[in-house]
Amino acid sequence: MRVALFVPCFVDVLKPGVAVAVCRVLSRLGHDVIYPEGQTCCGQPALNAGFHRDATCLARRLLDLLAKADPDAVVSPSGSCVLALRTAMEGDHHLLERVFEFSQFLTDRLGVTDIGAKFTGRVTWHDACHPLRELRIREGPRRLLQAVQGLELVEMEPSDECCGFGGTFAVKAPLVSTGMGERKLKAIEDSGAAFVSSTESSCLMQIEGLLEKRGSAVRPIHLAEILGGGAHE
Amino acid sequence: MNRGGGLTDRIRRAIKDPVLPGNVLRATNTSLKKRDETVAERPDWEDLRERAAKVKDHVLANLDRYLAEFVENARLRGAHVHFAKDAAAARRIITELARRKGATRILKAKSMATEEVELNQAFTARGFTPLETDLGEFIVQLRDEPPSHITAPALHCSAEQIRDLFAREGVTDGRAPTDRRELATWLSLSARAHLRDRLLEADLGITGANFLVAETGTVALIENEGNIRLTVTSTPVTVSLVGIDKLLPKLTDLATMLPLLTRSATGQRMTSYFQLISGALDEHHIVLLDNGRIDALRDPENREILRCIRCGACMNVCPVYRTVGGHAYGWTYPGPIGSLLSPLWRGRGEDHQLPFLSSLCGACTDICPVKIPIHEHLLRMRREAVSAGRRGIPERLAFRIFRYVMQRPGLYRRAARITKRLLPAAARAGLLRRWTDTRAAPQPAPRSFKEMWREDGPRFSKDP
Known part of the structure; x- marks a missing residue:
């Protein structure tokens, strides 16, 4: 499967090792991992502060950017940011159903629990x-x-x-x-x-x-x- | 501990209080545990929640019809029905009635509506203070403070604090038991003995209500102490002040609502006492309270919020409430539901801050017995605060810059690099104190993920 990484901004800057680990796990499971460049923030801070329009604008930007890479799935090591995309877009983006939080991707989408770690x-x-x-x-x-x-x-x-x-x-x-x-x-x-x-x-x-x-x-x-x-x- | 000062002051005072956080945590944990146990006994819990939500939505969408039906049926059974547009009207109606009846010895059963309209203060200004007959209310009355929880008014007090309070106020005499469980029993029996005589010699009783039933004109009340029963039966005149949101169409709707309410509130299958008052009292005045409810319902978005049956479970489970207690919120209804009701029903400047006092964890939504998506409404109110221009210029400016930067990956990179470089210095200079006073500053990684990907990306796919 061609899997695009969605790396939240604070993971990018503060905890890049987490995204590296996601990449390793997915590769180990035989998936083709890509990282569409140009990712910034999903808009969650604006969303939770009530700045809905700003949040929607950033969520759409990110989803469009990820969609351009035409992935089979998008995986992120943050359920909160995945949810922020859904909430900001009110479910209205064709890519959303292919965007997964990392663990849910493994257990629900792939049906994997033991990855030999x-x-x-x-x-x-x-x-x-x-x-x-x-x-x-x-x-x-x-x-x-x-x-x-x-x-x-x-x-x-x-x-x-x-x-x-x-x-x-x-x-x-x-x-x-x-x-x-x-x-x-x-x-x-x-x-x-x-x-x-x-x-x-x-x-x-x-x-x-x-x-x-x-x-x-x-x-x-x-x-x-x-x-x-x-x-x- | 009272409600004085601004929101931030009250929060600080609550958190710094030597005993309050522990008391609140202990009490809410106990309620939650009992709630979970009794909810688990009902495999139909989710069905009950669905049904209750539907019943309330239906009533709120047809409120005028059910109000008219209630008034007609209550009057048919001999009750006097009044309508109070706002808090001042409610105070006027009730104090005027007391004056007409020459009532000076007034009893009060537990009621949040009377707290909402500050009824006691109105009576005190006229020279006679109603006696609170509910144990928790009696305690906070002696402490000269409002309730801190809608079903457990003195939840923020420990048994030891109550022991000392009762001794000081002459409610108890003699040596208090040292065993905690014995102490609690001893305290409630002492309060009971103290209140008993005064309960039997009063000339006006004031109650709230848990529900109003339109088809029968009934006022429904649940309780555990028997004080409400005494309040309504030992006095020649009874007044019930009730928010119009408490209407139900049919008597049988109580079969849906009561198990949800008692299990959510106190983890009881049923409370010790349950009163249905329809025309049985010598003289019963029912004061229907609007006080912002009708205005709130004009926006259909708010309808879900008015489903609330005041169980208090969202307070017990709310991590913010569990940290600061009820007084910090500043009005009658604290906790997550209060952060929706206060801006809607009272709407003072500071009330509009309350929807922001939440981590949006959603525990309130999960526990709510009438399925109010509380945290979604908190978020909606934040959106409304922004579109109404109620947020400050610095915040608006910050999000404009935020959006500008985040739309431009190059700028984001540069901003990230600058942040990374300046973070340690900023922390040292005390610019991040709102984080670093209590938490160590996060350490930026030497390279961002993007930089790592560019340099080592292909290696990530190999096993380490």
């Missing part, structure tokens, strides 16, 4: 809000993780409460955002895991910032980095 460590899973409640992603990533050799999945309680990131919310209401994040951190630490993983680099950025500030030993790691083999393999 190895990872040593105890991992807890953070159910990010948009993938969980809007894209209904819950069991898929867990199945993918359980199939990883050497990985022990431990649940945090609760796993599905917001980490407090919420895009510009994190800086518009920093105290509330941090209060929410601290509860997430407690859940992570109580789980006894050495790593916290998610489909979203944005949540992991919030969690990482908080973990680092309090000097925690727990490390955030994107699902793709576990499956694609990275620094911790």
Whole structure:
């Protein structure tokens, strides 16, 4: 399959390793991975701030650009950005039905759960809000993780409460955002895991910032980095 | 803890409070757990939600018809029906009635509508304060503050705080039990003994309502403490102040609504008491409250929001509410649904900030028993705030620049490179304090993905 990568802007700049990992996994599964150049932002910050027209304009721009590469599927390591495209376009773009969040592409589109990855460590899973409640992603990533050799999945309680990131919310209401994040951190630490993983680099950025500030030993790691083999393999 | 100061001040005060966040978290966790357990017992939960949403949508689309039907049937059964256009009218009708009856000893059952119109304050200004008979309401009344949750008014207080409050106010005497569970029982029994005599000697009782039934002119009330039953039966005159959004067409609709309400609110299959009042009281005045509801319904987009049956589940599950509690929101209805109702029904300047006080996590939408897509409406209200020009110039300018840059990949590259270079210095200079005060600054990668792809792209496809 010819798969185009949609790399969200903050992944591009802050966490490029996540996109590299997605690329590795897809290639390992025998797909032809392309990266249409000229990608910027999907428009999510504008969308959530109420600047709908600006968001729609950027979402359309990105979808048109991806469509030009004529891919069989578009895959992104962010369910939140995939959702932003759908919401901004109100479902009205021919490419949308071929745009997938990374884990959902693997489990639902390809029907794959074991991709032969190895990872040593105890991992807890953070159910990010948009993938969980809007894209209904819950069991898929867990199945993918359980199939990883050497990985022990431990649940945090609760796993599905917001980490407090919420895009510009994190800086518009920093105290509330941090209060929410601290509860997430407690859940992570109580789980006894050495790593916290998610489909979203944005949540992991919030969690990482908080973990680092309090000097925690727990490390955030994107699902793709576990499956694609990275620094911790 | 009260509602003074601006939104930011109230949030800060709530978060910095030594006990409030813990109290709120404990209480909401308990409610959620019980809610989940009792919801799990109903395999037809989703059907119930669908049905309830349909019933409410139907009523709200035909409100004039059902209002007329309710008024006619309530009057046939001997009730006096009044209509209050706004909060001032509601206060006037009720205080005037009390004056006419010479009522000075006034009881109040738990009611958010009376909080909404600030009825107690109106009575206090006339020299007699109604006595709150609901335990939670009684506690917040002693603390001289409004409720912080619509079904659990004193949810932000710990048993220890209530113990000290009751001792100070002479509600309890003697030594309080040290065991937490025993303490809670002891406190409620003490309050009961304290309130009992005054409950039996009052001359006016004021209630709210959970539902109004049009076909029978019935006022439906649920409760656990028996105080509402006493309030309506021990007084010669009863007033019920009820928002017109609480109408249901038929008595049988209660069979859909009640299980959704009690399970969502307190995780109970049914509350301890359940009253259907249709013409049984000596003198019953029903005050139908508009106060912004009809205006809100003029826009059909808002109809879903007025489905709300005030269970409070969206508050219990909301990570923002769980962090700041109810007072921070600044009006009678806190939490996610309050962030929709406050701008709609009250609409003061600061109320329009509330839709932005959310991470849009959507937990409210998932839990809502009448399927209000709460977070989608929060987002819609943000859009409306932007198109109405209510957002500040700096933000509007920022998004104009944002869009300009993001439409131009070359400019985006340059902006990304500059950001990367300036980020550490900006963090050191304290320009990112809204992030870095509580979180470590993110570290930009040495190369962007695009640069990596250009240089190493083909190697990504090989196994590492």
